[in-house]
Amino acid sequence: MPYPPRHLADLSMAERRDAVAALGERPFRADQLSRHYFGRHTDRPEDMTDLPAALRPELAGELLPSLLSADEVLSCDGGGTRKWLWRLFDGALMEAVLMKYPDRVTMCVSSQAGCGMGCPFCATGQAGLTRNLSIAEIVSQVVEGERVLASGRDPKAPPTATSRVSNVVFMGMGEPLANYARVVAAVRRLSAPVPEGLGISQRAITVSTVGLVPAIKRLAGERLTSRLALSLHAPDDELRDELVPVNRRWKVAEVLDAAWEYAAATGRRVSVEYALIRDVNDQPWRADLLGSLLAGHLVHVNLIPLNPTPGSKWTASRPGVQEEFAERIAAHGVAVTVRDTRGREIDGACGQLAAAPDRRNRDLIGRTR
Ligand code: SAH
Ligand code: SF4
Numbered sequence: 001m002p003y004p005p006r007h008l009a010d011l012s013m014a015e016r017r018d019a020v021a022a023l024g025e026r027p028f029r030a031d032q033l034s035r036h037y038f039g040r041h042t043d044r045p046e047d048m049t050d051l052p053a054a055l056r057p058e059l060a061g062e063l064l065p066s067l068l069s070a071d072e073v074l075s076c077d078g079g080g081t082r083k084w085l086w087r088l089f090d091g092a093l094m095e096a097v098l099m100k101y102p103d104r105v106t107m108c109v110s111s112q113a114g115c116g117m118g119c120p121f122c123a124t125g126q127a128g129l130t131r132n133l134s135i136a137e138i139v140s141q142v143v144e145g146e147r148v149l150a151s152g153r154d155p156k157a158p159p160t161a162t163s164r165v166s167n168v169v170f171m172g173m174g175e176p177l178a179n180y181a182r183v184v185a186a187v188r189r190l191s192a193p194v195p196e197g198l199g200i201s202q203r204a205i206t207v208s209t210v211g212l213v214p215a216i217k218r219l220a221g222e223r224l225t226s227r228l229a230l231s232l233h234a235p236d237d238e239l240r241d242e243l244v245p246v247n248r249r250w251k252v253a254e255v256l257d258a259a260w261e262y263a264a265a266t267g268r269r270v271s272v273e274y275a276l277i278r279d280v281n282d283q284p285w286r287a288d289l290l291g292s293l294l295a296g297h298l299v300h301v302n303l304i305p306l307n308p309t310p311g312s313k314w315t316a317s318r319p320g321v322q323e324e325f326a327e328r329i330a331a332h333g334v335a336v337t338v339r340d341t342r343g344r345e346i347d348g349a350c351g352q353l354a355a356a357p358d359r360r361n362r363d364l365i366g367r368t369r
Contacts (some may be wrong), residue, residue, distance in 0.1 A: 002188060004065075004067055004088065004089050004090075004136065004260065005065040005067070005089065005135045006019070006062075006063070006065070007063065007064065007065055007067060007136035007140070008030070008033060008034060008037060008063040008064060008136075009037070009135060009136035009139040009143075010134060010135045010136045010187060012196075013030070013031075013034070013195070013196045015073075016030035016033070016034060016063065017030040017031075019062070019063060020059065020063070021189075022344070023058065023059070023062055025055065025059065027356060029051065029055070029059060029278070030063075031195050032048070032050055032051055032210070033051075033060070033063055033064065034169050034194075034196065035058055035194060035195040036048050036064075037064060037143065038143075038194045038195055038196070038197055038198050038199070038257065039194040039195060040088065041143050041146045041147045041150060042147075043060060043064035043066065043281070044060075044230065044365065045057050045060045048060070054291060066138055066148075066248045067088065067089065067134075067137050067140050068084075068086040068087075068088065068137070068140055068141070068144060069086065069087045070084050070085070070086060070087075071085045071086065071087045071093065071248065072084070073085075074346040076344075076345045076346045076348070077342060077343070077363060079100075080100045080101075080342075081097065081098070081099050081100070081245050081342050081346070081348060082097070082098045082148065083095060083096070083097045083098075083343060083346050083347070083348035084096050084097075084141075084144065084347075085355060086141070087274050088113065088133075088137060090131075092113040092130045092131055093113060093130075093355035094110040094112075094113040094114075094133065094137075094172070094173050094174075094353075094355060095110060095172055095173055095255075095348070095353040095355055096108060096109050096110055096141040096144070096172055097172065097342075097343055097348045097353075098145045098148065098149075098165075099342050099343065100162055101162075102162070103161055103162075104137040104161050104162075104166040104167055104317040105145070105149060105161060105162055105163075105164065105165050105166050106165075106167040106168070106169060106281075107141065107142050107145040107165045107167070107168050107169070107170075108171050108172050108174055109138055109141045109142060109168060109169070109172050110133060110138070110141065110172035110173035110174050110181050110353070111132075111133055111138060111170050111172070111173070111174040111176040111178075111179050111182075111186075112129060112130070112131065112132050112133055112173060112174025112175065112178065112179055113129075113130035113131050113133065113173065113174070113355070114127050114128055114129045114130040114131075114173060114174065114355070115128075115129055115173060115174045115175055115176050115178075116128060116129035116178065117145070117178070117244075117245065117246055118245045119210065119231075119233075119243065119244055119245065120242070120243065120245075120312070121233075121243065121275065121277060121306060121309065121312060121314055121351060122309065122351040123309040123310070123347070123351055123352050123353060123354035124173045124174070124351070124353050124354060124355075126187060126309070126311075126354070127280070127354060129174075132174075132178075132179040132182060133179065133182065134182060134187045135182045135186050135189060138182065138183065138186040139186050139189050139190060139197075139198070141172075142165055142168055142190060142198060142200070142284050143198070144281075145165045146164065146165055146198070149162070149163050149165065150163070153369070165177070165198075165200060166200070166201075166204055167200075167204040167205070167206070168190055168200060168204065168205045168206070169205075169206045169208065169229075170183065170205075170206065170207045170208050170231070171206070171208045171350060172353055173353045173355065175209065175210050175212070176186070176207050176208065176209060177207070177209045177210075177212040177215035177216065177217075177219065178212065180215050180218070180219075181351070184219070184222055184224075187202065187205055187207065187224060187226055188224075191205060191226075196367075202224060202225045202226050203225050203226065203227070203229070204224040206226065206227040206228070206271065207219070207226055207228055207229070208227050208228075208229035208230075208231060208273065209228065209229070209230060209231065210231050210244055210246050211230060211231065211232075211246055211247065211250055211255040211265035212246065212250070212256055212327060213250040213254050213258045216228065216230075216255070216258035216261070216262055217261055217262075219256050219262060219265075220258075220261045220262040220265040220266070221265065224266065225266055225267075225268065226266075226268070227268050227269070227271060228262045228263075228266075228268070228271070229245065229270070229271040229272075229273050229302070230255065230256075230259050230271070230272050230273065231271050231272055231273045231275075232244075232252070232273065232274055232290075233273070233274055233275055233277075233281060234247075234252075234286065234288060235252060235286055235289040235290040235293055236252065236286070237251050237252050239280070239281055239286075240252055240298070243277075243281065244278070252293070254304050256293060256294075256297075257272070259272075259299075260297055260298070263297065263298040263299070264298075267298075268298070269298045269299060269300050269335075270297075270298065270299050270300070270304050271297065271299075271300050271301075272290075272299055272300070272301045272302065273295065273302050273304060274290070274301060274302065274303050274304065275302065275304040275305075275306045275307075275341075275350070275351065276303055276305055276306060276316065276317040276321070276322055276325060277306045277314045277315070277317070278306070278314065278315050278316060278317045278321075280314060282317040282321050282322070282325055284324065284325070284328060286325075287324070287325040287328035287329055288328055288332075289327075290329055291328055291329040291330075291331060291332030291334055292332060294329070294332065295332040295333055295334055296333075299334060299335070300334075300335040300336070300337070300338050301326075301334060301335065301336040301337070302336075302337055302338075303322060303325060303326055303336065303337070303338045303339065304338075304339045304341075304350055305317065305322060305338070305339075305341055306351075307341060307344055307349045307350060307351050307352050309351060309352060309354070310354075322338060326338060
């Protein structure tokens with residue numbers, strides 16, 4: 001894989017100090033650079049007024065190379081949702097979405113450019129995998145979100161939930177656990193305090209997986225407090241084999257066992273994701289079966305109305321079906337909510353990320369190339 005230029009977000013604090021020392025500078029410069037990047041969200045030499053002017057270009061050039069260039073930025077929901085299409089150093093494309101709510105700001109990040117898991121209802125899955133993202137390519141998506149929020153903030157006002165990224169979900173492009181080591185490192189870096197990292201609560205970070213069983217078990221041993229989301233979409237192997245091809249390798253029972261292991265190790269409720277697809281997985285008996293499989297476990301079900309993708313024969317459930325599905329699950333004593341479809345108009349909702357430049361020009365904020 002062609003590897004992106006080294007960035008300080010790829011490195012631990014000790015490695016950053018070594019890298020600065022290797023450039024002939026004093027190690028504390030690494031702390032200053034880190035504070036600029038993770039605390040003030042800047043990588044511009046002119047902002048680094050605590051560093052001698054002569055040093056700035058070299059240090060920034062060596063440790064803060066620009067990794068993401070915005071090909072396109074779209075917004076909807078009155079500015080409450082924003083989607084970036086990023087071009088990476090090698091031309092690979094990936095997307096990230098920022099969603100503002102009254103009490104929180106969630107950044108939905110990609111872990112890979114594309115995805116190799118081939119779920120037939122997902123736009124990302126249709127294009128296949130381009131490559132894994134580096135730690136810094138993952139972390140810098142969130143830093144870009146912080147930058148946008150800061151640009152609308154009064155510098156003297158205390159940061160509120162809506163002026164900082166409070167939550168991160170790995171629900172953009174890619175299968176996070178197929179890029180395991182970098183994703184785990186990114187979670188640690190996102191949650192480490194400034195200047196080592198971005199200082200986002202680890203509990204507010206969600207890793208969403210299609211169900212790679214050995215990787216879920218390994219993740220349970222990492223001593224993280226992040227949430228795990230499991231994309232189940234069917235309670236029976238026959239249908240899940242079709243909707244989530246990786247199920248042919250690891251079955252529903254195995255993947256749920258791995259999820260319970262994660263819940264036991266972390267004390268966190270696992271979130272089971274279920275995209276409701278009309279007449280495919282939304283029958284009452286499937287709701288009952290799902291409820292009975294999950295009853296008594298540390299779990300929460302998130303129903304997602306299917307976001308139709310181009311060329312797909314599938315669509316969202318009929319009105320009323322979703323409510324009945326939710327009630328049947330709740331009847332087993334299992335917590336259940338229905339996810340909103342934020343960002344749908346800009347193809348920024350779950351499963352719509354295809355890294356295809358937008359040709360409809362809807363609410364296009366900027367195009368840099
Ligand atoms: N690869 C990981 C994370 C990225 S997908 C995973 O699959 O979990 C993020 C979420 O979007 C997953 O729950 C996925 O199943 C869901 N999703 C994919 N396509 C969708 C679609 N067309 N409509 C609604 N949800 C979708
Ligand atoms: Fe990949 Fe997740 Fe889409 Fe499946 S749903 S193809 S695992 S991104």
